């Protein structure tokens with residue numbers, strides 16, 4: 001069969017849903033099957049997923065995506081996986097049954113543990129080794145928490161009876177046979193989010209394992225982001241599983257930000273701005289994370305600086321589900337357009353503390369500027385503007401760390417369908433905002449990496465040629481207004497600090 | 505007259521009952537009031553919930569009239585929701601056809617651009633979301649008018665001229681719209697702008713209701729053959745995209 005008869009399948013295991021997408025040789029989306037999974041909130045600050053449900057969804061979605069395209073399993077050249085990062089699951093090696101629910105990246109249950117670890121050397125205690133500050137966001141301390149909280153689990157873990165994985169590890173293990181010889185691997189990008197990997201050597205670090213309290217026996221083998229990990233035995237028997245990347249790194253790859261200095265921001269549940277720094281490990285002094293961008297086969301790794309924003313799209317979801325002021329996420333734009341401005345209201349969604357560039361886990365969300373004039377339309381504006389201002393803070397940090405000012409921002413993710421928001425982002429950043437023709441860049445990045453690994457695509461240059469501009473927003477906000485509004489936003493942010501008392 | 509459809513009569517009865525009360529009603533109460541089996545009423549409620557005419561209260565599990573009923577007759581699908589749901593397919597259409605893509609809905613007799621994807625040649629273009637196009641002079645608008653007779657009639661007898669080829673009379677537009685309904689797609693060849701052509705097809709929601717149109721536009725010599733007829737391949741791509749968005753919105757054939 002000619003190459004045009006083949007597809008690459010991407011599995012995007014996201015925070016709210018799992019998507020299976022088939023791409024053709026020109027990187028065009030051919031079919032999509034999607035399913036949401038349940039969000040469990042057993043206590044304030046806790047967020048859990050059922051890993052078994054997610055694996056079941058993948059098993060259902062893959063055949064649906066194939067059927068939609070009228071393709072059969074023999075036409076799938078490779079599978080690539082992109083996943084929500086830092087979400088932690090432990091399972092029984094023999095039965096494949098998870099030890100409790102997966103602890104999601106937004107979950108803050110490790111806050112007391114983080115303070116305990118930071119008591120001895122501060123929050124930046126491990127930053128030289130792993131590139132990350134101590135924060136509830138990362139996976140390693142979650143493993144420690146689970147091992148401490150479940151009687152007998154640490155002993156079983158040390159005996160090698162329990163396996164750890166982030167979502168790509170869990171899916172690859174299950175796709176390659178699960179208890180029957182499943183392959184237990186992770187990729188460098190996901191491993192770089194555990195706080196357990198040495199960012200320079202790309203290996204698990206004894207210093208970090210000891211410091212955080214995680215036994216080596218639970219950990220998967222670290223591999224590159226694009227290589228054949230094994231062949232699927234379930235779902236698509238015989239098809240090579242050829243790539244895995246954390247979703248944000250996948251988006252960087254899907255946006256073809258292959259050159260140092262190129263950056264993208266993905267607007268989903270949270271938002272994540274990543275800047276390619278090439279082979280260089282850039283250390284941030286402004287609250288950004290140093291992370292692995294990708295590593296293709298035996299090539300040298302490409303590093304990235306990351307600005308992670310915890311709550312953007314999920315603020316819209318909260319507005320929809322918890323306040324019930326809109327029926328669908330997209331209606332936020334309709335409601336926001338019913339008024340001309342924010343009416344003086346600012347919403348700082350520090351639901352589980354603030355991530356970049358503040359890293360304040362004790363911050364909690366606020367709505368300020370309420371007056372009797374304010375309507376739900378103003379609140380809707382403030383919801384969207386929160387995403388714009390949070391982007392601005394991260395871009396400012398990025399410019400300061402890298403010493404070069406960002407000149408355009410490439411965007412993707414579900415929120416980029418929001419025209420008002422994209423204009424606002426351009427307005428507050430004062431640079432053009434560009435959306436590429438493939439909105440599903442997370443999936444596309446996973447597909448690209450898998451396709452490269454099996455030779456479906458020859459090289460990065462070929463992939464670059466698939467990138468096209470689908471939309472562009474130019475800044476048009478009055479500079480004085482921008483400055484004044486930003487100042488108000490910053491004052492609002494300050495008011496969120498120090499609210500939550502850890503351990504109460 | 506043909507026999508009336510029983511399940512529709514029953515659905516109407518369920519809606520009347522729900523409209524009567526101040527409070528919400530449960531399946532058992534509704535079934536009791538109508539003298540129908542619980543399973544039947546449950547099926548009706550599920551279908552009505554699916555189209556938004558009925559809503560189920562999460563806490564009590566009881567039912568009330570849905571928001572969609574209150575907005576019957578006004579816009580039935582939020583335009584920003586339409587963009588959100590269509591965006592992937594609009595991108596795919598632009599990338600396949602090599603042309604700019606627009607999605608439109610009717611607003612006071614004009615075609616409102618609710619989504620716009622650039623032509624994928626990376627040339628300088630600006631986002632045209634929010635623009636109003638003359639419905640009678642573009643493919644996007646003709647599709648919308650073809651399935652909304654009231655709007656087509658409201659345009660009146662004399663229509664504004666944009667080029668030599670604009671249809672400027674209701675008498676001329678009528679047969680053109682009939683042809684759109686027959687073929688399932690619309691074209692405009694230099695009817696709005698000299699040198700530019702467009703092709704569009706209908707986006708349908710639940711039950712087949714037309715909620716918008718999606719189409720491409722670009723240079724006449726790219727979109728049309730030497731005889732000035734839109735190329736069949738491109739027409740097919742536009743129709744495929746319209747079907748994909750319709751499927752996304754819950755339309756079943």
Ligand SMILES: Nc1ncnc2c1ncn2[C@@H]1O[C@H](COP(=O)(O)OP(=O)(O)O)[C@@H](O)[C@H]1O
Nearest residue numbers: 014016268269313314316317329330413414418
């Ligand atoms: N038109 C819109 N305006 C604002 N927010 C939106 C819009 N459409 C979707 N969203 C938000 O985007 C998020 C979904 O984006 P997606 O990229 O699918 O996220 P993820 O991959 O993180 O699950 C949701 O949080 C939703 O609230």
